[in-house]
Amino acid sequence: xxxxxxxxxxxKPLYDVTYKVMLFICKLFLVADILITSFCVAGRYISFIxxxxxxxxxVLTLMAYMAVLSxxxxxxxxxxxxxxxxxxxxxxxxxxxxxxxxDVCVLALAIIMIVVGWNYAVTIGGKGSYISMxxxxxxxxxxxxxxxxxxxxxxxxxxxxxxxxxxxVKGDNK
Numbered sequence: 001x002x003x004x005x006x007x008x009x010x011x012k013p014l015y016d017v018t019y020k021v022m023l024f025i026c027k028l029f030l031v032a033d034i035l036i037t038s039f040c041v042a043g044r045y046i047s048f049i050x051x052x053x054x055x056x057x058x059v060l061t062l063m064a065y066m067a068v069l070s071x072x073x074x075x076x077x078x079x080x081x082x083x084x085x086x087x088x089x090x091x092x093x094x095x096x097x098x099x100x101x102x103d104v105c106v107l108a109l110a111i112i113m114i115v116v117g118w119n120y121a122v123t124i125g126g127k128g129s130y131i132s133m134x135x136x137x138x139x140x141x142x143x144x145x146x147x148x149x150x151x152x153x154x155x156x157x158x159x160x161x162x163x164x165x166x167x168x169v170k171g172d173n174k
Contacts, residue, residue: 068148117145
C-alpha cells in the first residue's frame with residue numbers, strides 16, 4: 001500500500017503548479033481591477049482623462065473570477081470556514097471520516113460547477129453581450145464558474161487523497 005502512495009505522491013508538483021498558476025491569475029486580475037478602477041475614478045474627477053463606459057462590467061467580471069478562483073485556492077490550503085467546535089469531543093476516526101465525507105461533497109459540488117457552469121456559459125452567456133461592449137460575449141461572465149470547478153476538483157482530489165493516505169499509511173499525520 002505504501003508503494004502505491006509513494007508513486008502517487010510524485011504528482012504533487014502538478015498540484016503545486018496548478019496552485020501557482022491559479023494564484024498568479026488571481027493576482028493579475030487583482031492588479032487589473034485596481035488599475036481599471038483607479039483609471040475610472042480618475043476619469044470622473046480629472047477632465048482630460050476619459051471615463052471608459054466598459055470599466056464597471058470588466059471590473060465586476062474580474063471580481064467574479066477572483067472570488068471563485070480564490071475559493072478553489074482555499075481548498076488546497078484548508079482555509080475554508082469549517083465547523084470544528086465538536087472535534088475535541090469526537091474520536092479521531094470519526095473526524096477523519098467526516099473529512100472524507102466533506103471531500104466527497106465538495107467533489108460533487110465541483111462537478112456540478114463544471115457541468116452547469118459550462119452549460120450556462122455556452123447557452124446563456126453565448127446569447128448575450130456586455131452592454132458597454134457589444135462585441136464581447138457574456139460567455140466570459142459565466143466562464144469563471146466551470147474554471148473554478150476544475151480547480152476545486154483538482155485540489156479536492158488532493159485533499160481526499162491526503163485524508164485517505166493518513167488513514168491507511170502508518171505514521172502519516174496529515
